Amino acid sequence: MIVGTGSGATALVLGATVVARWFSARRGLVVGILTASTATGQLVFLPALASLAQNYGWRIVSLTVAAVALALLPLVALLMRDRPEDLGLRPYGAPADEKPAIRTRGNPVATALRALRDGLRSRDFWLLAGSFFICGASTNGLIGTHLIAACLDHGVSQVAGASLLAAMGVFDLAGTTLSGWLSDRWSNRGLLAWYYALRGLSLIYLPFAFDISFYGLSLFAVFYGLDWIATVPPTVRLAAKCFGTERGPIMFGWIGAAHQLGAALVAFIAGVLRVSFGTYLEAFMLSGLLCLIAALMVLFIGSSRVEAAPEPLLAE
Numbered sequence: 206m207i208v209g210t211g212s213g214a215t216a217l218v219l220g221a222t223v224v225a226r227w228f229s230a231r232r233g234l235v236v237g238i239l240t241a242s243t244a245t246g247q248l249v250f251l252p253a254l255a256s257l258a259q260n261y262g263w264r265i266v267s268l269t270v271a272a273v274a275l276a277l278l279p280l281v282a283l284l285m286r287d288r289p290e291d292l293g294l295r296p297y298g299a300p301a302d303e304k305p306a307i308r309t310r311g312n313p314v315a316t317a318l319r320a321l322r323d324g325l326r327s328r329d330f331w332l333l334a335g336s337f338f339i340c341g342a343s344t345n346g347l348i349g350t351h352l353i354a355a356c357l358d359h360g361v362s363q364v365a366g367a368s369l370l371a372a373m374g375v376f377d378l379a380g381t382t383l384s385g386w387l388s389d390r391w392s393n394r395g396l397l398a399w400y401y402a403l404r405g406l407s408l409i410y411l412p413f414a415f416d417i418s419f420y421g422l423s424l425f426a427v428f429y430g431l432d433w434i435a436t437v438p439p440t441v442r443l444a445a446k447c448f449g450t451e452r453g454p455i456m457f458g459w460i461g462a463a464h465q466l467g468a469a470l471v472a473f474i475a476g477v478l479r480v481s482f483g484t485y486l487e488a489f490m491l492s493g494l495l496c497l498i499a500a501l502m503v504l505f506i507g508s509s510r511v512e513a514a515p516e517p518l519l520a521e
Contacts, residue, residue: 221441222454226288230298232445236438237385241378243434251374255353255367320448320455329447330456332506333440334463336397339499340436341464343404343492346471348373348429355485359415361422369426376430384435393439393446397503400439404432405496412486443506 220239224232250270258266289296324330349370356366387396407429414421444460445453475488 221444221457224441225445225450225454227296228298229296231389233388233438233442234382234385236441237382237388237435240385240434240437241381243374243377246374251367251371252364255364259363317455317458320452321459324448324456324459327447329443329506330460332502333444333447334460336401336499336502337436337440337460338463338467339401339495340440341467342471343408343496344433344468345465346468347408347475347488347492349468350472351475351479351485351488354479355415356422358485361415369422372423372426373430373433376427377433377435380431380433380435381437385438388438388442393443394503394506396439397436397443397506398500400432400436401496401500401503404429405493405500407432408489408493408496411489412484447507 220236224235224239228235254266254269257269286292324334352370353363353366356369357363361369384396384400407425411425411429414425440460441453441457444457447453448456471488471492475485475492478487478491479485
């Protein structure tokens with residue numbers, strides 16, 4: 206519970222909030238860079254942590270991650286600020302006459318719940334949350350949780366499996382940054398449709414990659430890695446477009462919660478399917494089909510502008 210709360214509070218939603226407050230231009234690119242930093246951490250830590258777990262047990266892995274997280278606390282406290290106005294600056298790319306965004310006040314929990322209530326009345330919210338649910342199911346829930354176990358089923362060692370995940374991080378660093386750049390210039394719905402469709406095809410290919418050779422898995426790592434979290438920049442931009450710059454990050458928080466629910470559900474279901482059938486084939490195929498469904502869902506985001514009117518934000 207503590208790990209889940211911490212990762213949820215410091216991951217994608219926080220990045221979306223930072224971008225909304227500090228940037229008026231090139232938001233997609235900045236979201237892509239911030240999101241791709243996840244891949245950099247994956248690249249740096251995964252093989253080393255897998256080696257520690259194999260040689261010294263899982264406890265030393267937890268202590269190592271905790272020590273690194275604690276080392277960041279003084280840097281955040283000393284160097285980071287909430288808004289550019291705190292330093293007498295304007296958001297990057299904002300015109301000189303642009304007024305600062307109206308800040309919300311009141312109970313943050315109540316604000317988030319009101320946002321959820323309005324979101325539940327919006328078809329765009331359901332489409333964004335539903336597609337991001339599938340995103341979590343096909344990444345953290347399936348590949349992030351079960352790829353190493355699937356590798357072990359096919360005679361690939363634990364460290365080699367972790368190295369595959371690290372390789373995905375390398376290509377995700379490029380893929381997500383490029384996705385952010387593209388999301389500032391291309392249709393975000395179209396980009397998401399391509400991303401989910403290609404991810405679905407790669408998951409359908411994965412069971413057969415195990416039977417080819419380690420090079421088959423390497424091809425999957427390259428292809429899937431480019432698409433690992435490339436969905437985040439267009440999803441963040443669509444949330445801001447549908448719900449407004451100031452409220453968009455709050456709505457993306459709920460959309461991100463759907464991502465984690467999808468990850469949790471499929472992590473469990475994939476394990477059940479593995480125990481029941483003795484293979485991950487069914488889990489990979491099911492996730493691939495879900496991604497193809499998500500590719501169709503995202504094409505309808507924003508196609509109808511009949512939305513529930515959000516409550517006005519109160520100024521400080």
